[in-house]
Amino acid sequence: MTDIMLAGVLLLVMFAFLGSGVLIGAGLLGVGLIMIELFTMRPVGASMATTIWSNTSGWSLAALPLFVWMGEVLLRTRLASNVFLGLAPMVRRVPGGLLHANIGGCTAFSAVSGSSAATLLTVGRITLPELRKRNYPDSLSCGTLAGAGTLGLMIPPSITLIIYGLVVEESIARLFMAGVLPGLMLAGLFFLYIFLWGLLSKEGRAMREPAAPWGEWLRGLGQLLPIAGLIVAVIGSIYTGIASPNEAAVVGLLGAFALSALQRTLTLETFVESLSGAVRTTSMIFLLLAGAAVLTLAMGFSGLPRSLADWVGGMDLSPTMLLLVLMVFFIVLGCFLDGMAMILLTIAVLEPMVRAAGIDMIWFGIFVVLVGEMALITPPVGFNLFLVQSLSGRSIGFVARAAAPMFGLMLIGAFLLIAFPQIALWLPNLLTGR
Known part of the structure; x- marks a missing residue:
């Protein structure tokens, strides 16, 4: 069977699984098993058992459930309300007003959560009622929340970056370092958009509020200190080399418990709820990892990734043109899959051609995650759109239109990342002496 026919069969089987409503991880696993059974001579059971165990039992994975649990604990504290x-x-007197707090809250919480969904839900439950109370436009409140909520995928400790690093066997610490400036760049684009709205539009100028007194500023700084301390403890320990990502995850979890205890929200009920939520989320991620590992093995046996890489190489595309083609491919795929599933589904096929093109895999991880963020606000299955819909009570069409400017800003961010790769590579190269 030719590689084109094999790729066609793979796509048909994949869409059949996903269209049937099964979990994405189970769909990946099913496609991999069918490929091994039909197109190779390998024993299915032994191949599956060995691959799943080797890809889900690594010590580097220990950071993942700990960061997930940390986010679940913080989700049940008053930390998000304190940030707002x-x-x-x-930001009250700044053009754009409290919409900046919407973006800033998501940015800050992303640095201790690692999860886009946890970031959006935690911040949105606080900010949306406050913004409505002050008559801010729902379109901007919902749009900025949907867009800024995606930053949990990029800003460390990102669960998606951990998974990418494990799949392509790159340093998770370097990926964390590489994610900082691109994440702040996206947040800066969101801030600039709201600033210009507040400065140039009649409605925005009418929303300007009087400046806060100094006493309120000082109380605000005091409320920001806990999250600032946790960010420094978790991320700073990794960047300075004091702790590995696993050790930093332990520090973060203990810090989350300490903050919860100080706020008197650490009860047996919240402990059980946070642990249960962490188990559910981690189990879903591990199923995705297992399915992607089996599918990667099957495609490796078939030779499809190498054949595809050779085919693309024969087209003589420049690295920039290849990235633009991949961006369009990811945007289309993001209409049907969430960012994490999209990365796990495609990275086994793309890795050989990306390496052959001479593209830095650390940089490519940031690029893929940025495009994966765009998938979270891309209809018809953009996950963040449904989360904002549940919080706001508005229709999914309204939320999708509200998030469209954020999608455009992310697209600008992707072009900037391609044009200036040092946005992602400068910090890891500086801190690791490369």
């Missing part, structure tokens, strides 16, 4: 209350006095 701390930021509100600082």
Whole structure:
């Protein structure tokens, strides 16, 4: 069977699984098993058992459930409300007003959560009612929340970056370093958009509020100190080389428990709820990892990734043109899959051709995650759109239109990342002396 026919069969089987409503991880696993059974001479059971065990039992994976649990603990504290209350006095007089607190809250919480969904839900439950109370436009409140909520995929400790690093066997610490400036760049684009709205539009100028007194500023700073301390403890320990990502995850989890205890929200009920939520999320991620590992093995046996890489190489595309083609491919795929599933589904096929093109895999991980963020606000199955819909009560069409400017800003961010790769590579190269 030719590689084109094999790729066609793979796509048909994949869409059949996904269209049937099964879990994405189970769909990946099913496609991999069918490929091994039909197109190779390998024993299915032994291949599956060995591959799944080797890809889900590595010591590097220990950071993943710990960061997930940390986010679940923080989800049940008053940390998000404190972030909003701390930021509100600082941005009240700035053009765009409290919409900046919406973006800033998501940015700050992303640095201790690692999960886009946890970031959006935690911040959105606090900010949306406050913004509505002050008559901010729902379109901007929902749009900025949907867009800024995606930053949990990029800003460390990103669960998606951990998974990418494990799949392509790259340093998770370097990926964390590489994700900082691109994440802040996206947040800066969101801030600039709201600033210009507040400065240039009649509605935005009418929303300007009086400046907060100095006493309120100081109270706000005090409310921001806990999350600032946790960010420094978790991320700073990795960047300075004091702790590995696994050790930093332990520090973060203990810090989350300490904050919860200080806020008197650490009860047996919240402990059980956070642990249960972490188990559910981690189990879903591990199923995705297992399915992607089996599918990767099957495609490796078939020779499809290498054949595809040779085919693309024969087209003589420049690295920039290859990235633009992949961006369009990811945007289309993101209409049907979430960012994490999209990365796991495609990376086994793309890795050989990307390496052959001479593209840095650390940089490519940031690029893929950025495009994966765009998938979270791309209809018809953009996950963040449904989360914002559940929080706001608005229709999915309204939320998708509200998030469209954020999608455009992310597209600008992707072009900037391609044009200036040092946005991602400068910090890891500086801190590791490369």
